[in-house]
Amino acid sequence: MPGILKMNSSVNGGSGARDVDSKKRAHDGKMVNGERTIVRKDSPASAPAVRTPSYNGGDAHGATPAVNQMAQLPPDLAHVPSENYHSLSKLIQRISQETYNELNECLLQMRELKPPQLNGNLPNGLGLPNPQDAETSKNKKLLLLRFAHDNRAKFIKLLVLTEWGRKASVDLSKLIDLFSWARAQSYSQDRINEQIEFMKFVMNDARQLNPDIKTALEILGTGKAGWIPDMGFIPPPPMSADKALKLLRYMNVSLSTRLIIHEKIPHQLSKWRIENGRVTFIVDGEFEFDLMSFVEDSSDQFHFIDMRFLFYPAPSIAADSRFFNRLKLGVDNLLREEGLEACFGYLHNVTLSHKIFILSTQVNDLLRTGWAGSLRSEFAHRVLWIQYWLNRPGKKSWIEIGVASNKPKDGKVSWRGPPIPSITARWFREGVHVQDVDLKLDWNNLSVERVIKRVIALHVGHLLRTTHQAFGANVSAQVTLADNEPSNCRLAVSIGSKENTTSLSIEPITGRYTLSPATPLSNPAEIAINRSLEPTVTRNTITQFLARSIAESIQRYSQQLGWQPVARQALRMEVVKAAVNLNVLRFTLFWPRGWSTNTALAAIVDATGESWWICEIGEKGSTIVHAQKIAIESMDGRPPPINRPTLSRIERVAIHQLAYSITSRALGQEGKTYSLRYEIEPPRRPASLDGVVRGWALHVRTSELLGTKPGDDSWLEPAMQITGHGFRSDYRNVWHIVTGTMVSEAATDMQKLMSASPQTNFTFSEGGKFSVLLSTPFGHEVVSELKARLRDLNRLRSFATTLEKRKMLLKSSSLQQVEFQYSQGLSVKVLFGQGTDIQVKFGDRNPHNRIHSFLTDIINDRSPGLSRSSHGDNNGLDRFCTSLIWTRPLLTVLNELENRTPGNVDNPAVHVHDLRTYRITYTNPPCSFDFKLKPKDDRMLWDIEDNEGKPADLRPKTERSPHFKRLGTLKSALQKLFRERDVRWWGVRTGIIADIDGIPDALRRLNETVISCYVEGGVKQEVGDSAPVNAPPARQPNNSSTTNRPNGNNAANAKPQPGRLGGNQHDVITID
Template structure:
């Protein structure tokens, strides 16, 4: 129920007061009846004094009349003559304004909360404290500019919220003001609407009640009673004038007796029908069941007969009849019709036997079928076929005329009963024929001979019969129209024998979208052209003026040609193509250049095209064709023309729309791009091949190959620069396809497709599966595709060569990573990220520039301290680097080898360095080269050199004590002073350390020798030993050694001289060994360089492989325990 806003909230009667207003009821004299202008409600004590039921307009505050006399009011009789007041809608049924205000306020509050939350989500850059240089405050920094943008976004959010809420409250204010003014009128209108709905419901209830009374009255209706007989029977119990029959009731029959009797009757009927009855051929279909014989006539009826005696000369008796067609009534046994039918059937059985009964029932059924069809035809005339059908009343025949409003001669169908007697009057050996229903079809006033109308006489439907006839008629019209069209036009006729709406003639000129469908409306017979356009509407009107099929074909051809032209023009305008001026290139010039009989043509400049090329659309009698024209410099000549051939399945053409024209533009761009590339190859005196790419239309027994697009084939040796000894990794040919202009029309997309050799394809597939690329795709069989972008009108050779170089570089580096068991993280043609080591560290190699390879490492990576050195190694700019692995053929190979060899060392150095934050001097780590480092301690003062040394099939990290191995003048600065002396405790602990061994390392007289995996433990032990001698309060150097004057007694040198002497000898031997023979090479594996498996620990062997004698072995069999030991390390 609609409601209005009540503005007065002072009391429950406020709404009623506004609603009543001044519109009181008046009598026929125009006087007020329900009180004066200011009367109060009569059911409240606030009502003042009333004079004759009317309150004076001048009444005072206490109800006293201010007028001299009051007019005489109406009498009580006048009140009783008026109708009752209309029921008013109570005030509680209206929605109060306060509810709307509360909801609006709550919505405003929720919106404000969301707005504040969105403002808080906008990030603000934190300002740094302090004053920036040049006296500029923090508000002038870059952060302040970012914060200004954020503040502006917040203000915009708040202003938008305020503006939206203001608009809502303005609407609420307008609604409130309108409610104050229109409350009275709208309230009365609502009351009146409720009253009318109530009266309508009452009237419907009254109609329903009257109908129910009429229906129930039929059940209680009785015939006129026989009062005389009723009184006599009620008083005496009998009536003398009613005879007594005195029948003796038969004995009841049991179930066994009934079954026995039925079986006996079945046997008697079977004997009679098989032996004593001569049945015609149409009564040979019968069965016996339940004591009766049932004869079946297909699609018509079945009837039951019975014989009560065994005498075969006795007549048959009719029992029941069932109709076998639809729609058919159900004949109820005992009904008036059945009684009449039984009498007639028994009469024919008595006079003519079973044949007579069949003739009687058969003619009855045929007549009834015609009656059913006539009633259905009349129903069609009254329904959807009104005005287009005419049913003529003929005895035992039905004549239905269709398409009554169609110009020309009449069309009708006749349905009647035919006796089927031959024209020569001869009777067949099968017996006389039986009558049947037949139909004749007259089209345009002439009977259609040999029509072979297959009508269904079992399921009678006049509508289906008409549809069948009209479908045949429509098919003949469309077939004649198809024959009148030229052979160049594509025509497809779809005909149906049962549904006229399925009979269509589709005519196509050129593209599939430029098609028109001609059909005939089944009811009226009017021609219909689809789709409905302005052109098709004019053509349809012309065809419906009684045109012949030949004229209809000419009209369709002209309409299709005009429609095709409009489609091309509309699609070109949507794409923004600029038409070429007809003044420069007219139709005659195009005809001369193309050598065709052109009906229409259009030349365009698509977006991004230069004025020297044009895209042309040519329309002739066979449809449309597409051309690429090269225009001369003057703009009024055509120097070159090439047709875009569209080999479509079944010679079908593309639909003309934006997508089609855009696709054709891409095909044209392919031609232009390949022409430019071919010209460049000719300049370089290199060959290429332009071919069609064929595809299969559909899976079938005969494969039909069609051209999809053009493909440019290039020779791989013409694109790649390979080294003489390098094996080819690509197959000889690369296929180039053009994918059209980019979105902005500046560049052209190309795709280069090739195939890698089998030796490279497997590794490359794993690489691409782990890291798919957006511009590079790879399949398992080695095929790859590269996306290229080149400027419009330029060749693709430079871009293609650059991308192939990137792929080759990525392939070779991925092979290097796999060989060294490094895990690939992500990769692209410009960047490869990988992980190495047990606790994996991440590194990346960037190939973005052509001549520079950049190594990317995070600051937490232990190799970050040698970042620059690794970059130099990757770019082959470190010729002094010794080759450890002979298989390293490039800088990337040497980079991976270096990462493996230095991983464990740099990791432990990183741990030692970050052990105490801020402590970078105890120890201080110095990088001399990629394989040489120095540890310098300042408390206590000592230095150690760490370098990589190959030996046989392995490499070792040598940790040397500079105090022991170097002469005094060659030591590092902290220990170079004259008479420098170490702490005794440090010397003792180092001596013990250098005499011990551990997992993967062992001590020598002057240091430690560690394998790749053992160097972390060795360095940690060394660091613990040195820091264990740390002096509290700072390092205090011990007193220097005293200088001993030379004397005649040449005794043994002191300890320092002995160490210096040993260091010099060791240094000289190293130099001799390096100059005398080349360094040993080894293969890396699991952090070590190996050629063949050997034992990791060699306690009785020197690092150079020589076995120690018993005199050279100290306690425990370890080297370095004798004063005469000299450790030689190559």
């Protein structure tokens, strides 16, 4: 150890070899563990020893200081932490527990030592002393003493350990640290030895042997080496092809002779063939194996050659594999000792085991793919257990695939021999073995997924059939099953129409019930079904789900129609059931728009579907006074689907039934002849897409309605039919359709009209049949309105003839109005009205709103228009159409210029004098222009004049000042413009001349020229001798105001266009 001086033990007083070798050296060879003492051999024994300098800088003339020696001590040993110790308290606790347990056992043993009972004992247990009682007491005391002695020794040892640990705890801790360090060093030395050994073993393969180049060249060159000794083997003579064929034929005959005469072939190997000197036994669906024999009788055994599996998937057995070697050894032993039957049994069991192993491998593959988390498998002792639907509540379900011995229960053996093992599968459905089912599993084409799907399909079919049986006869339920695909198994349940159908199916992987199609209502239903799994609960849940789906559909479409639901807090389910006499699942009452509060339209849902009723509700709302069912039918006998058209038709039929009493009473008071007939309303779409409902038709006489004078020719057939078609959009009036037939003369004229302009409120077909759409207030009779509409037919015919002459497109026409198109995207409506005046109505963005009042005067013959005698304008409608054509290009471009800057109303500002004369003014820079429509030869031209050269009284107010001076840049730009020329317009120095279609381009060019001279802050003008002032700048739109340009329809009541503050409407200003 460092710092310890040793005595010189050598004879001559020098240091021995052991002392020298114990010194440590640094990298430069100097000593690091004290100095090396060298004694000169030629000096006397008493001579002082010479000390060489050490690595640590010791002085050569004296001993190393103690401080330097302590600095060279080795590092401290690693201390073992206290948490790695077993505490003494835990030892005491365990020994105490062990003592307590042994005491209990001792007491139990003492209790079992009971003295024998004698007949002479008294009833209270007392009796005469018995020698056996003393022996029993002695044994009990012996047990107690033995227990005390054994445990006393334990506690004495604990006492010794406690006292010793208290005194030697510090030294004991050091001893443990030293022991731990010594054990670590020993382990490191052992590991070094193992690593060196392993390194030598590995490097042995990396060693390159010395090649024998000479021998290699000799063998490669001559094919032999002279120094290699000859073993003296005599090669067999080569066999010719004929001899080989003869040998194979001999072996085939020999095998045939042995199998037919000498061998007893088991019936399992009855299928065999002989070729190429070997016999091949075939077991269908399992395997085939080859044997060979060298003798014709059974004196020698068969020899195993090869084996091939006949199922899929199966591996090929390589002849050099370890499995084949072990298989050949085992089969040869069986052939030698027991024969073919034992060989078959051995190979048969190997095949069955391998099939089950392949199925187990396929299950493991499924667990890593889409079936993860839903399957659990175990494979042991040639039995494969597969549990499916792990997360499904309730008892477990699984498949058990294994090898069955097929031995009869009574133990009797058939004359055919012992039974053959086979692969069988057992299915346990919810913990119960299902025996009366044929799984139909294919063991030749192995697929565990197909097996699982087959079993799950049977399980799903069982669950769906059970649920199907729970439904009654009123509910339409149809189950569809599949043999091998569980996802194709489903239970279709419908209530009412086929559209209200849901399909109940079970997910093959998870086993959860699913409803399709998925809707917001199906998710809670699925949760309820999967929570209970009872067929009755499933039936009730699906029935309520379908009923709620119908109610939700009716509620959704009723909201679209604007029906108001009736609060039914006071109306109980029992009241509704008593009123309609049905087993009601759900009901909803509505007030369609326009209905009174004491009458409601009720939608009743029961097991057969939905039905519609008209219910008269009592005063307090808790009773139903009367309920009348609405007859709903279709041409194919099925109920119509729940959609908006169906509900709209049901509403119309309900209105018809309510209005029947009012209509019949009104006709009876007037003494009219009528008859009411129920008819099926034909669908507007194909019957496969839309249902139809039952309605009524009222038949009246034409002669009683027209009131023709004697001698007048009637233009209608004697009978007409009136049918109701529900409310109008205002929900205060009701639509009715009147159908009749015209006589042949009137039908010819009407046919020409209808071919040119189809009507909206009036339709006409070949043969003179026509239909008129009427609107009457709810609860009023229809006859007076019908009379007025028949009088309007002549006016419609004359108006359509005029439009045909002007070659304008008739978009729509009715007995009240006519709409026609006079340009691309521009149309106008002409309203006849009740009076003599004809009203004109343009669209909100129609540019002719600017001259609406002038056009109204023209069509009513209060104004001559643009030309009274030109172009054959004979009446107001002709002049109205001509004015539309000539003014359309101008008014369109004026709207375009004004709308380029939304909200800007004065830069430019347009003023209308009349249909021929217009003025456009600008405020920045200030200027104005007039343009008039003038005839030139056989065409009409627009003359654009600059107002700068006109008298002051003909100019705008801003230009009437004698000191007004036009901006120089604007004047130069206008002079340049007035010298330009285009295809449809040309400058004339002081203005522009443009034809009807060229006025838009001319005005756009003029507007661009003026706007290009815009001056920021306004144009400065001289006012007398005063200082120059700024002309007011162009006004910008003010967001806080609602300045609009009213159109000509009704300037006082004009409304702004939705979405815009300024709108696209213009003032109509007349300047004398």
